[in-house]
Amino acid sequence: MNTGAWMRANLTTQGYRLSDGERRGLWLGLRFPTALCLALVVTGLALESALMVPIGALAGWSARHPFDHLWNHGVRHRVGGAELPPNPTRRRHAFKLATLWLVAVAALFTAGASTAALVLGGMLVAVCGLVTATNFCVPSRMLARLDRRRRKEAVA
Numbered sequence: 001m002n003t004g005a006w007m008r009a010n011l012t013t014q015g016y017r018l019s020d021g022e023r024r025g026l027w028l029g030l031r032f033p034t035a036l037c038l039a040l041v042v043t044g045l046a047l048e049s050a051l052m053v054p055i056g057a058l059a060g061w062s063a064r065h066p067f068d069h070l071w072n073h074g075v076r077h078r079v080g081g082a083e084l085p086p087n088p089t090r091r092r093h094a095f096k097l098a099t100l101w102l103v104a105v106a107a108l109f110t111a112g113a114s115t116a117a118l119v120l121g122g123m124l125v126a127v128c129g130l131v132t133a134t135n136f137c138v139p140s141r142m143l144a145r146l147d148r149r150r151r152k153e154a155v156a
Contacts, residue, residue, distance in 0.1 A: 010135040013144050015088025025082040032075065033059070033067035033084075034132040041102070041128055045121040048114065050106035056099030060092050094139035098124065 001009070008023055011030070018026065037052065037059075044051045059065040063086040064072075072083050087095070101124050108117035131137045 007135055010137065013090070014094065014135070014137050014140045015090035016085075017088075022082070026084065028079065029071050029076060029081045029084045030135065031132050032071045033065040034128060036067045036070075037098075038125065038128040038132050041121065041125055044102075045105070045118060045125070048109045048117070050102065050109075053099060053102045053106060056095055056102050059087075060096035060099050063087060063092075065095065090140050090143050091137070093143055094137050097139040098128070 004020065004023075008018070008020065011018060011023060016023075037055065040052045040055065043049075055066055059067075064084070065087060068084045068087070071081070075081070076083060101120070105117045105121045105124065108114070108120060127138045
């Protein structure tokens with residue numbers, strides 16, 4: 001599979017239905033929110049803080065990630081990028097899973113289990129870095145697999 005087809009498949013797994021032209025026009029914009037989240041997760045881990053939990057919650061329960069607004073109303077005008085569409089349901093569900101992950105990390109820090117929090121947080125950094133670099137979203141992939149399994153069971 002070529003790189004373009006793989007990227008298209010990754011975005012389709014997140015719930016996007018984009019033409020190749022739209023995908024190319026959004027290559028930076030779709031990475032912007034996850035890149036900022038990645039930076040905040042790393043900062044939160046370094047500070048042993050739960051600063052990302054509210055942002056993740058907003059991202060999961062609203063049509064737009066809070067950083068989508070920053071992109072759409074500011075950054076994209078400076079870099080000549082396309083406006084981000086609303087986040088598809090599966091991408092929002094992935095943000096909800098990440099929020100629960102962040103809550104678990106924060107709870108571990110609060111309980112004094114810093115090593116476990118850092119391990120779990122490091123795994124989140126890896127997953128967030130992967131989606132930022134490649135649009136390959138592990139939670140979306142897991143949710144897509146679950147959807148396929150449910151459809152097979154419904155047919156059977």
